[in-house]
Amino acid sequence: MAERRNDPQVYPLSQSYNYSTDFNVKRDEESAFRKQDEIHRNYNASLNVTRDEGSDSIESDEIRRKKRLKFLAYFVAFVVFQTGVIVLFSLTVMKIKTPKFRVRSITFDHFEVRTAPNPSFNFIASVEVGVKNKNFGTYKFQESKMYFSYDGMPIGEAFVPDGKAGWLSTKKLKNLATVLLSNNLPSNSQLGNDLNSGVLKLNAQSQLSGKVTLTFMFKKKKSTNLNCNITIGLADKAVREIDCN
Template structure:
């Protein structure tokens, strides 16, 4: 009996250290897996942060030039003659647009829109200061009188255009202002208008508006 007890004691003595060794290995493996998961989460979070910063830098925080253009036009009065002393007198209602594609408002100062026929000034309209909200278009309506009084009365091009019933005008202007981002960053930005307006004299309608 004494021999059996001694043998059992020896067996249990060897089994206990073996069991503790197995538990230790499993514990270390578990801690290693947890550290690995933690490092993966940290790496993913870091990549996410970098992606957000890059997206903000290249898209949200990028300042784009607003678009200043003629949207449409109608006429209160159209009078012209294509005789030897060709001339025209037009009163036009113009709708302008300031398209702002930035993630912040665009505040612009007073400006003037000039209208030309064959590079000769025929009229102008005043644009008061305003603000185009972020990702939106600010519209404004102007009344402008267009007259050929400064165009040579015997201009053959003018006679030909009036005879054809089509008058091509251009509008030019420059708008200066600032884009405001996240209520703190303000960056100066100017935009220029350069539009071609084709008028059908007989029907008194705008046939086409093309802006650069």
């Protein structure tokens, strides 16, 4: 009987696992993930930059718009202010007003009154007049005469010299001598009654011609009139009232 041999059974060897290849694959995958993550972050960053740039651009446009509006507001305010100044200047400074010519006072150096038999009066007086200039420029006037009357009849006159009234001031002309006589009055006048009443009313009229000069360049002719009613108290030999129109 043949001897049975116990030879060991031979199994085929399985293929060995390649660890190096698997490591490389994982490394590549991780690298790819990192690249994708980096790309994603860069994309988000670029979006943020774009948003910031857009926001900055909008803010810059808004700032420029506000500056333009502010400049326009300043310009309009300046134009309105200049217009107001010009209008105010035209209505005040450049508007030429007529000077006022008035009798300021009268004093008597000689005072004589008769009531009978022939009513009469004889006055030697010193008159002070004023030329009030309300303009922002000088008023230069020529010489003139002032005429006195009683009941519309002339009784005397006074010489008014030339002169100049400064801007916004009054030029006073003093000691204008005059003689007031009733010799030329008609016999049927009311003089006797007025003298007996103790009050005598006279009238003074005159006119000045001259020029107003503004800012040393603009000149305009201006005439001013004097028309004053004078009330004289015969008892106290003085002027009681001067009323000028």
